[in-house]
Amino acid sequence: MRRGLALLLTATLALSMTACGGSKGAGTQKSEKGDGMTYAVEAGSAGEAVAKEKGFNYNSVSSQADALMEVKSGTSDAAIIDLLMAGAMIGEGTSYPDLVHTTELTSEKYGVGCRKGSDLASYINSVLADSYADGSSQEIAKKYGVQDSLLEQEPCEFKQSDSDSDVDYIKSQGKMIVGITEFEPMDYKDKDDKWIGFDADMARLVGEKLGVDVEFVVIDWDNKVMELDSKKIDVVWNGMTLTDEVTKSMECTNAYCNNAQVVVEREK
Template structure:
């Protein structure tokens, strides 16, 4: 009798463990019934695209981590920015055995400032001037994003009564919130932040007459970082989503982009 009870208890335990294992799996499955697991950056446009399409996904800290998930086999595919895919996958890159397939969305990049900040207007003025004189295109060519530039129309900077520009000039530093995101913001061999966004932010700081400081942030907390004044601006290939536009004072769009699926080239 004791043996039968023991066997019964073991069977119950095995069945319980199996049920627990099933409960830990994401309930988000692809709308077409597939079982592909996508790696996406938390709080990104890629995550939003995965949610919208009902895909099963893993949220990770960055788009670079999403590519590592695919390389290690932890995820079947990644959803990342097209501009990043151009710099990070394919022949001569960090991931030569990966390719991008279908584009899930089309979108535009903008720079995010505090709600009501006149810094957005100041950045728009710099964008317009550098687009007109060709210096924005020269910076873009360094990082291979010149074909993605959005035309900038002439604008006028209007200083606000409670000026964020004056606040930044008073403290002498423009603090830029970023993530490691090639070709927009990433470190060179000496550890210095470079990239199209980093170079343009540095140019704005120069025109403001202040130093620039780059701080890596949790992308999911970018709005909170701005509002708490831990940073002055979010400048990291940020997609102009409805959420972003409602929560921040944003610059004009300056780059076209898309969310693409990245897989191993089998």
């Protein structure tokens, strides 16, 4: 009797584990429609969305950097990551000299995410517009090699909320908390452990205009909306693709950069 119960419990546990969805740490998600390869993707990312849409077998990991490590180690056949990250992190002279990007799966645009209804998005739009007009954003883009992806910004005037102003809230706190993941060339650490990158530098520019400090906090990308709504962070500024899901759940800025989701594989 005990042996029968033990076998039943084992079978039930196995079935429940198999039924788990494609969230971070859930392992490989299998599909009969895929191409037979297993792709490493960042949980909650545009890359994961593409993998789901195309019916690929995929393995959700914590970051796009981890996705590259999966390919390097042979745990996954390929990764789906942002084109801008691929340009900075793979190929000759990088930590992944034997990796190449092949197929371009999507074309998309980056934006900055704030709490739904937040006037901070309008403020950031005004800074993006002014910095494009005076050439400072182009100079920052050249510094990190993303100048060809930068989008022209139309003149934009800040419209402050009559009540519950996030801009006033941030000023009262004396700092703007920016949610990020490590994502070269947008947000990454230099040899002195300082956050740098195009997005990091632009966030500091906004902080400077607001007269507040800027604090960078590494977040679980899958929980970015929750982090915003709970006010653990004030903004998501990390090469974020403006998907329908993102724009419905956040107050987003105008698009500021072109991007694509690409397949990265070991060079054959």
